[in-house]
Amino acid sequence: MKRTSLLSVLLAAALSVSMLAGCGSTDDTTATDATTVTTDPPVVTPPADTHLHLDPVAYPDEFDFSDTDSIERYFDMCEILDGVRVSVAKRSKQITMRAKINGTTFSLTVGLDKAEGHTTPEQVVTCAKLFWYCYPQMYARFATKTTPTSVTLNIENEGYEVAHASGDVVHIHDQWLEKNPQDFDCLTHEFAHIMQGGWDGNYCPAFTKDDGEKDTYMIERFADYCRYLYAYKGGYYNDMIWTLHTVQGENTYYKSVRFWVWLDYTYSTNDIDIMLRLQQAVSKKTYGNDAWEPTGEAWGEMFAGTAAEGKDLNTLWEEYAGSQFASAKSKPREQGAKSALLGIAPLRTALQDRYPDGDNYRKVQ
Numbered sequence: 034m035k036r037t038s039l040l041s042v043l044l045a046a047a048l049s050v051s052m053l054a055g056c057g058s059t060d061d062t063t064a065t066d067a068t069t070v071t072t073d074p075p076v077v078t079p080p081a082d083t084h085l086h087l088d089p090v091a092y093p094d095e096f097d098f099s100d101t102d103s104i105e106r107y108f109d110m111c112e113i114l115d116g117v118r119v120s121v122a123k124r125s126k127q128i129t130m131r132a133k134i135n136g137t138t139f140s141l142t143v144g145l146d147k148a149e150g151h152t153t154p155e156q157v158v159t160c161a162k163l164f165w166y167c168y169p170q171m172y173a174r175f176a177t178k179t180t181p182t183s184v185t186l187n188i189e190n191e192g193y194e195v196a197h198a199s200g201d202v203v204h205i206h207d208q209w210l211e212k213n214p215q216d217f218d219c220l221t222h223e224f225a226h227i228m229q230g231g232w233d234g235n236y237c238p239a240f241t242k243d244d245g246e247k248d249t250y251m252i253e254r255f256a257d258y259c260r261y262l263y264a265y266k267g268g269y270y271n272d273m274i275w276t277l278h279t280v281q282g283e284n285t286y287y288k289s290v291r292f293w294v295w296l297d298y299t300y301s302t303n304d305i306d307i308m309l310r311l312q313q314a315v316s317k318k319t320y321g322n323d324a325w326e327p328t329g330e331a332w333g334e335m336f337a338g339t340a341a342e343g344k345d346l347n348t349l350w351e352e353y354a355g356s357q358f359a360s361a362k363s364k365p366r367e368q369g370a371k372s373a374l375l376g377i378a379p380l381r382t383a384l385q386d387r388y389p390d391g392d393n394y395r396k397v398q
């Protein structure tokens with residue numbers, strides 16, 4: 034028992050560190066200010082019958098790796114995604130799924146070697162479904178020549194981070210979903226980091242703080258933009274626990290996730306995708322940090338040909354800050370309901386209209 038409670042303390046400490054790094058959850062009411070994040074985030078428990086309603090498969094308490102057939106069955110998503118092949122590596126406790134989607138073969142390997150049963154089998158399967166839901170969609174829009182199509186998700190009862198991404202591997206702590214059973218979309222955020230392919234901080238939008246230190250804010254804003262737009266099952270889990278700060282909560286362009294969601298929604302078109310332009314420019318190291326200052330030439334290129342052409346970031350921020358969009362609540366009244374924000378701006382469906390190929394992936398429920 035002592036070991037368990039020590040782990041909890043370590044995990045709580047790790048969560049604070051993670052939030053300092055900008056990968057933590059945000060909502061309308063909780064400031065991200067480091068000084069206020071000293072305890073575990075609130076745990077949200079779904080209604081008791083939710084999982085029965087969502088998924089009729091009866092999962093065991095633990096995977097039995099001597100019975101690989103049953104494990105393959107739990108991960109067989111043929112009914113919702115054609116042609117998924119599942120294989121189980123008994124000794125290394127890895128489950129691999131492969132499927133061809135719109136001409137690209139993707140694979141996901143879930144590594145459970147260092148899991149100790151805190152994440153339930155049902156949650157592990159949901160994590161896999163989330164990958165098939167969001168990763169190919171993000172890939173179709175943002176992939177560069179080097180973006181991996183094979184990704185590993187390791188669920189590990191070790192380390193101090195909630196979740197992180199490196200290369201083509203994502204780690205999530207084994208105890209995270211146990212304590213935060215709705216927070217599957219922290220993985221959407223990490224998969225978005227894989228899309229970035231290790232952006233170089235010297236070539237991405239950055240902000241120089243008063244102490245002279247550089248804040249390469251766009252690395253996290255981009256991942257959070259993706260987390261919101263590509264959230265599993267249209268935000269079914271995400272929106273109850275992770276919402277977009279209003280303009281009062283995040284009051285500058287470099288802190289605000291919502292601002293970038295607004296900018297893309299308002300000014301990208303079917304022909305010109307501002308977030309894609311940004312991803313391509315940063316990936317190719319087209320502009321140094323100076324060009325990404327609010328009035329810098331990089332933004333001129335990003336906005337060229339859109340209705341934002343000729344406007345700088347400060348002007349756009351003022352426009353955003355005065356809008357209804359900036360203040361509408363993004364947490365729905367109940368799970369599965371539409372938030373006030375989505376009521377005034379159908380953000381996810383608008384994106385689906387721009388990228389209709391994503392319909393295939395969104396079948397994953």
Ligand SMILES: [Zn+2]
Nearest residue numbers: 055056253256
């Ligand atoms: Zn992050």
